[in-house]
Amino acid sequence: METRTFDNVASLAYFAPELGLIAAVLLLVVWDLASPARLKIAGLVVISLAALAWSGGMGAYFLAKDAGPHELFHGLLAFDRFSNLFRVIFAFVTGAIVLFSVPPRGPGVAPELRRDQGEFFTLILVLSLGMNLMAASRHLLLIYLSLELVSVMSFVLAGFKINDARSSEGALKYVIFGGVASGIMLYGMSWIFGITASMHLGECAARIAALTAQQGKVPEVVFVGTACMLAGFGYKISAAPFHMWTPDVYEGAPTPVTAFLSVGPKAAGFAVLVRFFSDALGAGSASPAVATPWPVLAGCLAMATMTIGNLSALGQENVKRMLAYSSIAHAGYMLLGFSVFSDAGVAAIAFYIVTYCFMNLGAFMVVMAVAEQSGGDETLSAFRGLGRRAPLVAAAMVVFLVSLTGLPPTAGFVGKFYLFSALLTAGGAWRWVLAIVGVVNSVISLFYYARVLRAMYLEKGERTEPVAVRPLLGATTCALAVPTLLLGVYWGPVYDFVASSLSMLR
Amino acid sequence: MATYIPLFLLFLVAAIIALAMFTLTSLLGPRNPTPEKMMPYECGSDSTGGRFVKPSVKFYLTAILFVVFDIEAVLIYPWTVQFRSLGWTGLATMSSFVAMLAVVLVYVWKKGALEWEK
Numbered sequence: 318m319e320t321r322t323f324d325n326v327a328s329l330a331y332f333a334p335e336l337g338l339i340a341a342v343l344l345l346v347v348w349d350l351a352s353p354a355r356l357k358i359a360g361l362v363v364i365s366l367a368a369l370a371w372s373g374g375m376g377a378y379f380l381a382k383d384a385g386p387h388e389l390f391h392g393l394l395a396f397d398r399f400s401n402l403f404r405v406i407f408a409f410v411t412g413a414i415v416l417f418s419v420p421p422r423g424p425g426v427a428p429e430l431r432r433d434q435g436e437f438f439t440l441i442l443v444l445s446l447g448m449n450l451m452a453a454s455r456h457l458l459l460i461y462l463s464l465e466l467v468s469v470m471s472f473v474l475a476g477f478k479i480n481d482a483r484s485s486e487g488a489l490k491y492v493i494f495g496g497v498a499s500g501i502m503l504y505g506m507s508w509i510f511g512i513t514a515s516m517h518l519g520e521c522a523a524r525i526a527a528l529t530a531q532q533g534k535v536p537e538v539v540f541v542g543t544a545c546m547l548a549g550f551g552y553k554i555s556a557a558p559f560h561m562w563t564p565d566v567y568e569g570a571p572t573p574v575t576a577f578l579s580v581g582p583k584a585a586g587f588a589v590l591v592r593f594f595s596d597a598l599g600a601g602s603a604s605p606a607v608a609t610p611w612p613v614l615a616g617c618l619a620m621a622t623m624t625i626g627n628l629s630a631l632g633q634e635n636v637k638r639m640l641a642y643s644s645i646a647h648a649g650y651m652l653l654g655f656s657v658f659s660d661a662g663v664a665a666i667a668f669y670i671v672t673y674c675f676m677n678l679g680a681f682m683v684v685m686a687v688a689e690q691s692g693g694d695e696t697l698s699a700f701r702g703l704g705r706r707a708p709l710v711a712a713a714m715v716v717f718l719v720s721l722t723g724l725p726p727t728a729g730f731v732g733k734f735y736l737f738s739a740l741l742t743a744g745g746a747w748r749w750v751l752a753i754v755g756v757v758n759s760v761i762s763l764f765y766y767a768r769v770l771r772a773m774y775l776e777k778g779e780r781t782e783p784v785a786v787r788p789l790l791g792a793t794t795c796a797l798a799v800p801t802l803l804l805g806v807y808w809g810p811v812y813d814f815v816a817s818s819l820s821m822l823r
Numbered sequence: 824m825a826t827y828i829p830l831f832l833l834f835l836v837a838a839i840i841a842l843a844m845f846t847l848t849s850l851l852g853p854r855n856p857t858p859e860k861m862m863p864y865e866c867g868s869d870s871t872g873g874r875f876v877k878p879s880v881k882f883y884l885t886a887i888l889f890v891v892f893d894i895e896a897v898l899i900y901p902w903t904v905q906f907r908s909l910g911w912t913g914l915a916t917m918s919s920f921v922a923m924l925a926v927v928l929v930y931v932w933k934k935g936a937l938e939w940e941k
Contacts, residue, residue, distance in 0.1 A: 326912060343923060343926050346926060346927075346930045347926060347929075347930075349930075350929070350930060350933045350934075
């Protein structure tokens, strides 16, 4: 199908999901000012969910209609199945986070939990707008801008607990790391722009391909530029060695924000990473004429990320911090699929992101439900005896943790299966090394996930009274646990849907 | 490469002149410090308090708001110059942009960010 490029006005029809989000952001601000205090939070939640339903629904509609591929705004944004699939994913993730962030009500609730909620939901929605743009960017400038939009919102959200020292510390570290990473990324972009004289990914690809053919290898300038840009992407997906901010930010930020950061921006980071490598570097072409350094580079990143994430998670007492390291490890698994640079690899990443949404959001939700009932305690001791104190939530946590480990019959197993299968189908000694490191890492991860299981079922806590989980949290947790299990036994339709959405990216 | 040699020479000469001025003044200049000379300069009046004053965070807030509306003006200027050729599309675009910023202004106002003393 011929790719059509639209001008600004003609693009608006295809930009409708984002326009809806922008309108909702403005509406939230007005509602925050003008609403009666009693209805305030209900209204904020309704507006946010309506906008996300619109954005995700439009994405699904475009997918169903098989619209595109087009280029919007004179080539700034891509409109294809890839961007539409991610619109659906981001709308789902953000919707879950909105439900997750509804503050508790009642007389015993600290008032600061209900303060500044207007700003909170506004920032969450702007973040989802930024993620949509990230997945659709087809221009270096817009990649940078959307990445910064997501980053700046994340900084503010990470420091949202104003009088909490850990929250402020995490936010400050996040800002400093983010500033350095995006500086290095901009520098890398300037190299790419310097050699291709274009910021449009398609034009970059043509120029780089010509130079590669001419020189018989990937030009050094392209390699240096890409390596520098990886700093920015790696920071977003918290890949080693750009992961240092992750544990502090995840531990300090409010739990819904942590859950959001560990899923949403990470998925967006992978989307932009995949698009950059396939659109600008042509790394996905089935039979490259010359050997490219990308598989080795990505493989090294994947190995380092998995290993550092898993080994650091081993000794953590704070469950939130442990999940932070575990999310680094999961970025490593996804990088395994990325290092193949094939359709199968990209499909495996996207499917893994879908499964990861369910299991990771769910795990964080359980942490929040438990911490709420034990005075903000997020350590392992709060989970002692949870199997008896809150059987349903504990059971859901078992599902999430087993899935995060990657054991059948859960979604995490199927996700990992596709990642490894993409890796081994591509073949070669290097891929086998990567796969073995990945399997060893999965075994290591079982150890720290099992510590939580042991605390929940085999240890006795100081308190034995039942944990009263808020109905909203309990219902959302169960709603996440069901697909985590279901996708472990009957994943075919979802995988086919995701894979068909991506098979024509390039 | 040879084309750039004059440029490098220019840099070199500039660096030498600057360094020489500083070195020579510190070597040759007479030094006669008095307590008055060592005081921080406050337009001739006696100084009060230390030299390091923490600026209030309100300056930052006001400054960032100023930048927002300053950029608005920057974007409006070229539109006014090209008003006729951009036509209704331009008017619609600019109106929606200004409307968004109007919402922002109302928000900022109501939240009390424009009140200096609060």
